[in-house]
Amino acid sequence: MIGWIDTIIQGVLLGGLYALFAIGLSLIFGVMRLVNLAHGDLIVLAAFVLLAVVASFGVDLVTALLIAAPIMFVAGFALQYVVLNHTLGRDILPPLLVTFGLSIIIQNGLLEAFSADSQRLAAGAIETASIQLGGGLAIGVMPLMTLLSAIAAIFALNALFYWLPLGRAFRATSDDPETAQLMGIDNRRIFAIAMGIAMVVTTVAALYLGIRANFDPSIGPARLIYAFEAVIIGGLGSLWGTLAGGIILGVAQTIGAHINPEWQILAGMWRFSSS
């Protein structure tokens, strides 16, 4: 019985990570109706940027996050402004193809720059720290922080969406791009800012991914699939739904793994297909 409770708790915490993966995807889709097939690779790219910052400046991970987040914001802004804005339109095929190509460019670029070696981000003692709940149950500090970060990110984004003028512009462009443009909103800039913000969330996700597990240039697509499943299970267009989707996916995976380790990912997929 304790084992099952433990499984579910771990699943919820794992769900926090998946929700962080998915928030960026959900945000991008919500604002500009763009499905970003390169999202998983952008997560991995962010993880490598963090790694490079740590390696070259010798700073700790929190500082590295503060340095990497603006870099990724600018990268996301530029990506959207220069490339992806041109692909948006009635037809869904161009953005799909371009982000798919982008996904492969990023994978190969990372492969050239960082080789195929598995990497990880070292966070020190906090990696293995845990909080005792009594009754033989314990939760890791890092997974808990992951979940809390996901919740904090959603609060921050919701605050941005509903309280700030920028958020109003986001919602307006999302609802009706033509009219928003008539009201003096520059859609291209708004889209680029949204992509930049999504990249900041992605960098946070990458931080936890890098601490939790090894990563190498080829794991991006699998992260994309988890993120996508979380978005779909949770329902489109709602960030809280995305969090719920991530948690459901995480719980399904850990329960599957509890029964048979080989079934972990399959169980998650089963949950997806029955949603």
Next chain:
Amino acid sequence: MLALAQLWNLLAGYAGLVSVGQQAFVGLGGYMLFAFTVYGGIDPLLAIVLCGVVAFLFAFPTALVVFRLRGAYFAIGTWVVAEVYRLVFAQIRPLGGGTGTSLPGGVTNSVFGIDIVRTLFDFRTALARDLIMYWTALALVVLIDTRRLFHSAFAPRPGALGDPRLRSGRRKRGRRWLPHQAGWVYAVTAGGTGMVGALIYLQTARISPDAAFSVLDWTAYVIFIVVIGGIGTIEGPIVGVIIFYLLQTYLADFGTARAARRRGCRPNICAMSRMPTASPPPAATG
């Protein structure tokens, strides 16, 4: 590769179903070939056809899941399904599990017709085998091509063959194919893809889940080929295949074979990302 490209072109260019999960059926076909020939003792050529039938049948339950999704989400949905297939086949121990398995030499040499070709032309077994593979591949391409013409000619969408703009994937709203028609195209394409997969793995004689369900080899490259050559046109994939292999061979000088293969696709992507950038005006009118 050409056959796969034609099939994807049929799916995306004509039916408007942008799938990035075709590797599901390549892998399914490949694994079914192994199951039929190693455990069923069926002649490989007959097994290829059976693989097509199996992939065709599997397409229906798959379609039930993915057709609930629309547009871009359909695309990722097909990818997820392909991952499920990969994980399921990685669980099947008799077929090698996660590490994969090889086809016994006897199977590849037992292909129907090898003896005839050998005695007719006085060739070695290996050469005769390659010849038969080549003929089968050619036959598959031709078969798929006629099937595509059949579909275009009987397409329920008026003007499907007339206006190239319409065919180039820029379909208008409200002119989408009805779900059951799209379902048929999807299933037929799956069957064809399964047969191609079976043929590929009859030639490779070695299968593993990661290779058989590789999104890069069986879908990404295929999409590049179709897009470079011209989506929704019959000659497009042919042109695309030629350009793709020229680029790959030309760029192979830059590094090791594996790196070159990967590099080979880079200019393609550049070309590809330029394509939609250059085409907003027609998109706006379409």
